[in-house]
Amino acid sequence: MYGSQFDGGAAFSGGGFMPSQTTQAADPSFSSSKNREIQSLLPLTVKQIKEAFLLSDDKSNFTIDGVDVNNVTLVGMVCNRTGRITDVTFILDDGTGRIECNKWVQELVDSNEVEGILDGMYVRIHGHLKGFMGKRTLNVFSIRPITDFNEIASHFIDCIYVHLYNTRLRKLQGGVTTQQQMANSTSTPMKGSPAAPPHQFSGQYNVGQKNIEQMVLDFLQLPSSNADEKGVHCDVIARQLRVSMDKLMSSIQNLVEEGLIYSTTDDFHFKSTING
Amino acid sequence: MDTSSPTVFVNPELLPMYVGRKVRAVVQVTQSDGEIKTGKSTDERQLIIKGLPQVPLMTHVGVIGIAESEQSLHAETWTNFGNTFDTQSYNQVCQLANGEFKGLFL
Numbered sequence: 001m002y003g004s005q006f007d008g009g010a011a012f013s014g015g016g017f018m019p020s021q022t023t024q025a026a027d028p029s030f031s032s033s034k035n036r037e038i039q040s041l042l043p044l045t046v047k048q049i050k051e052a053f054l055l056s057d058d059k060s061n062f063t064i065d066g067v068d069v070n071n072v073t074l075v076g077m078v079c080n081r082t083g084r085i086t087d088v089t090f091i092l093d094d095g096t097g098r099i100e101c102n103k104w105v106q107e108l109v110d111s112n113e114v115e116g117i118l119d120g121m122y123v124r125i126h127g128h129l130k131g132f133m134g135k136r137t138l139n140v141f142s143i144r145p146i147t148d149f150n151e152i153a154s155h156f157i158d159c160i161y162v163h164l165y166n167t168r169l170r171k172l173q174g175g176v177t178t179q180q181q182m183a184n185s186t187s188t189p190m191k192g193s194p195a196a197p198p199h200q201f202s203g204q205y206n207v208g209q210k211n212i213e214q215m216v217l218d219f220l221q222l223p224s225s226n227a228d229e230k231g232v233h234c235d236v237i238a239r240q241l242r243v244s245m246d247k248l249m250s251s252i253q254n255l256v257e258e259g260l261i262y263s264t265t266d267d268f269h270f271k272s273t274i275n276g
Numbered sequence: 277m278d279t280s281s282p283t284v285f286v287n288p289e290l291l292p293m294y295v296g297r298k299v300r301a302v303v304q305v306t307q308s309d310g311e312i313k314t315g316k317s318t319d320e321r322q323l324i325i326k327g328l329p330q331v332p333l334m335t336h337v338g339v340i341g342i343a344e345s346e347q348s349l350h351a352e353t354w355t356n357f358g359n360t361f362d363t364q365s366y367n368q369v370c371q372l373a374n375g376e377f378k379g380l381f382l
Binding site: 047048077096150156160272 | 281282283285300324338353355358359360361362365366368369372373377379380381382
């Protein structure tokens with residue numbers, strides 16, 4: 001079942017921005033982004049940064065739209081540039097607000113990078129968000145002047161897109177996992193994909209063998225399926241998912257062989273091994 | 277960190293809402309009359325910009341300044357955006373930034 005999958009984690013291992021966990025046949029974009037191993041790059045406006053929620057006061061653990069903020073990218077105009085021997089400080093004004101930025105200059109490549117950056121220039125910045133005593137600043141990794149000014153519009157469209165994506169993901173997860181969250185009082189990330197897509201999305205999947213297996217697995221991972229110790233009868237599964245018994249039984253067979261579900265009181269009742 | 281004076285992305289359609297405030301707009305300069313430049317904005321309407329130095333005609337210019345009236349603004353800073361600027365995308369950004377996604381920008 002996994003042989004034909006493209007293993008993104010193995011192919012791009014070592015990079016910080018690719019998903020570090022392999023997910024099953026389902027669309028990887030539905031996996032939870034709360035896993036602390038994943039560090040994503042977020043395009044943001046200064047306004048969003050200002051409104052980011054700080055998880056704890058002693059560390060710089062911000063969240064925006066429910067996603068951990070680590071590396072960010074911004075586009076804006078440089079103001080108040082001050083160059084010192086070891087670093088360069090400036091204010092970035094992107095039209096939604098201003099944020100203080102700092103770039104450490106240690107090697108020749110760094111000083112070459114900042115040499116051409118002047119006040120009034122539009123630049124693209126990649127950096128890490130830091131907070132100290134309520135003040136938010138940016139530790140800049142990379143700065144370059146903008147040459148094609150369509151990049152400004154493009155960046156803001158990016159910010160809007162990512163914001164929409166993350167807020168929609170949150171709604172999806174919030175609807176399904178509220179009961180699970182009450183049961184799991186700690187906030188440790190769950191193995192596999194904790195957010196089973198709700199049934200209104202099952203229409204999107206093509207009815208292929210692999211996808212029936214995924215549908216069965218998702219269904220069995222729902223809190224309602226796990227409420228009963230006996231699990232769920234395969235008739236119920238077939239009815240709910242609207243698949244034929246033949247296809248269902250062969251999917252169930254595969255899932256049992258993989259160790260993802262197991263039969264309980266008889267050969268017709270099944271439960272998921274993950275959230276059981 | 278100062279967010280007390282965000283400069284709004286506007287086109288002439290939205291300009292009336294921000295008279296007296298600092299705004300950003302992009303215009304394509306079509307006419308030059310000394311200190312006063314007339315330009316075509318991203319939504320095909322006319323905009324009058326005061327305080328711009330000599331700029332080549334037909335280039336796109338990003339202007340930041342105070343909106344003086346519903347159709348004019350007084351420029352404080354400006355940037356030459358060149359000839360390959362996509363006005364339609366920018367116009368859409370203005371509408372989204374002032375409409376559905378105002379919370380991300382203002």
